[in-house]
Amino acid sequence: MENSFDVIVIGSGINGLSAAALLAVEGKKVIVLESNDAPGGAVRTEQITVPGFHHDLFAMNLGLFAGGPVMAALGEQLTKYGFSLVPSSKPFCSVYPDGSMIGVEADASATIKNLAAVAPEDVEAWEELTAKLGLWAPFLIGVLNSDLPSVAAVKTLWKAHRALGTVGLYEIAKLALQSTRSFTNENFQSPKTKALMATWGMHLDFAPDVSGGALFSFLETIGGQLFGMVIGQGGAASLIDALVQIIEANGGEVRCNARVDEITVDSKRATGVVLATGESVAAKKAVVSNVNPRLMPELLPTHVAQESSIKRVEKFQSGLATMMIHLALEELPPWTASEARTYNYVHIGPYVDDMAQTYTDAAAGRLPASPTLVIGQPTVTDPSRAPEGKHTLWVQVRMLPLDLADGSRWEDISEAYADLVMAKIEEYAPGLKDAVIARAVLSPTDLERYNANLIKGDSLGGSHHPSQFFFLRPVPGWGRHRSPVKDLYLCGAGTWPGGGVGGSSGSMVAKILS
Numbered sequence: 001m002e003n004s005f006d007v008i009v010i011g012s013g014i015n016g017l018s019a020a021a022l023l024a025v026e027g028k029k030v031i032v033l034e035s036n037d038a039p040g041g042a043v044r045t046e047q048i049t050v051p052g053f054h055h056d057l058f059a060m061n062l063g064l065f066a067g068g069p070v071m072a073a074l075g076e077q078l079t080k081y082g083f084s085l086v087p088s089s090k091p092f093c094s095v096y097p098d099g100s101m102i103g104v105e106a107d108a109s110a111t112i113k114n115l116a117a118v119a120p121e122d123v124e125a126w127e128e129l130t131a132k133l134g135l136w137a138p139f140l141i142g143v144l145n146s147d148l149p150s151v152a153a154v155k156t157l158w159k160a161h162r163a164l165g166t167v168g169l170y171e172i173a174k175l176a177l178q179s180t181r182s183f184t185n186e187n188f189q190s191p192k193t194k195a196l197m198a199t200w201g202m203h204l205d206f207a208p209d210v211s212g213g214a215l216f217s218f219l220e221t222i223g224g225q226l227f228g229m230v231i232g233q234g235g236a237a238s239l240i241d242a243l244v245q246i247i248e249a250n251g252g253e254v255r256c257n258a259r260v261d262e263i264t265v266d267s268k269r270a271t272g273v274v275l276a277t278g279e280s281v282a283a284k285k286a287v288v289s290n291v292n293p294r295l296m297p298e299l300l301p302t303h304v305a306q307e308s309s310i311k312r313v314e315k316f317q318s319g320l321a322t323m324m325i326h327l328a329l330e331e332l333p334p335w336t337a338s339e340a341r342t343y344n345y346v347h348i349g350p351y352v353d354d355m356a357q358t359y360t361d362a363a364a365g366r367l368p369a370s371p372t373l374v375i376g377q378p379t380v381t382d383p384s385r386a387p388e389g390k391h392t393l394w395v396q397v398r399m400l401p402l403d404l405a406d407g408s409r410w411e412d413i414s415e416a417y418a419d420l421v422m423a424k425i426e427e428y429a430p431g432l433k434d435a436v437i438a439r440a441v442l443s444p445t446d447l448e449r450y451n452a453n454l455i456k457g458d459s460l461g462g463s464h465h466p467s468q469f470f471f472l473r474p475v476p477g478w479g480r481h482r483s484p485v486k487d488l489y490l491c492g493a494g495t496w497p498g499g500g501v502g503g504s505s506g507s508m509v510a511k512i513l514s
Helices: 014-025 069-080 108-118 120-144 151-177 180-187 191-203 213-227 237-249 293-299 308-315 338-342 352-363 410-428 444-450 504-513
Strands: 003-010 030-033 085-088 092-095 101-104 229-232 253-255 260-266 269-275 280-289 321-329 345-348 372-376 391-400 436-442 488-490
Touching: 003 014, 003 269, 014 030, 014 069, 014 237, 014 280, 014 504, 069 237, 069 504, 092 191, 092 338, 101 108, 101 191, 101 213, 101 338, 108 120, 108 191, 108 213, 120 151, 120 180, 120 213, 151 213, 180 191, 180 213, 180 352, 191 213, 191 352, 191 372, 191 391, 229 237, 237 253, 260 280, 260 293, 280 504, 293 308, 321 410, 321 444, 345 410, 352 372, 352 391, 372 410, 391 410, 410 436, 410 444, 436 444, 488 504
Parallel strands: 003 030, 003 280, 030 253, 092 345, 280 488
Antiparallel strands: 085 229, 092 101, 260 269, 269 280, 321 391, 321 436, 345 372, 372 391
């Protein structure tokens, strides 16, 4: 017998669950179908090294979600079901080969003191940029939380024009198109301050010379000071658990080990799905796909998938790949810059040119000799993730090739490359190896194995370069979270506003279907 729901959501990533929870609370009958054995997509917490050490396998920073529309709408219920945010007063720092560091803190005066000790020539510019973000933030956030294109976004831009003037609006447009190198050269003198900002571009796929990187780097660097950083107590998966409970408490269903083989289409309208088991599930109102857009044609009937409007999405490009290294530690890394032990993120670039070379190597299929490292120290603020006195380390290796030019397989080389990464960290934290209790390495191949949306290890769900960002995401004709098929909607990192644990695109789809 065919089951019937108002809305079917394919995939239980943060945006799929956000959409389902918001719709369920409104009284819609919702089902979320997940092919894996656990919900969450790229938000998973597991004891992957040794028992008692809880590691966020992929995403760790929940700042976007904390300040986003889903938290605003469901915050009380999320808290009811056990989700708790742990704020960090010291969100991130960058360390340098000479043993120095620059730390960004939620206390602006402390950040200025840190900057003045290393790059006093950049203090004035930093303060000017801080003031500028304070003025721009309401409008930037307004656009990020609006579908594109939309009346709401136009209204936000009009308000920005009235408040900032034509020149101010043009400055924002320039920032959105500028490379990080161009922006930092324009504003800073010290190579260390420039690198401090450029590392944030490398969190996505914005090498220093890629157009569009300045916006994200600016928002995260200065925004880290203004808005801080938060993680989920006990692990990021506590957010997933709470969203699932909200869905189920409001009559919805989250079903794992339920792989969708096909989205059924009748007279150009999405009518439901067929599971790998042969079971059919009908959708009265809509099907919402929290699937990488590039994989969508595989889910549609052949006659639909062959249409030019559908095939266009096959050209949606991935970002470069990522490796994750998880460590169970006896103690925090013995950083030469000892104050780095107090920050949630430690960045190793070390400099803009190094990051540019890393990107060039990875894009050419070569293993970077000096990858950019984002090193998370979650137990600095959340000691519950490890036994008393012990720590976890979360190492994101950015960026790596999608395909290895020499024909090597990640299965054969991942441990050796992880050794190279560990040796690089040792240069900044001599003696780290003596503190390691256990190590787990997740290669780009492992990332895709955990989550098919992370194609070839692209942890971003698709490149964020300007040609497929803003109203062009994922591709022309697939914008505003709509597909060319009636009643088939998209959410997730492959749609606006892109990657990160935010839930905004899920919220936008829920608003459309309300």
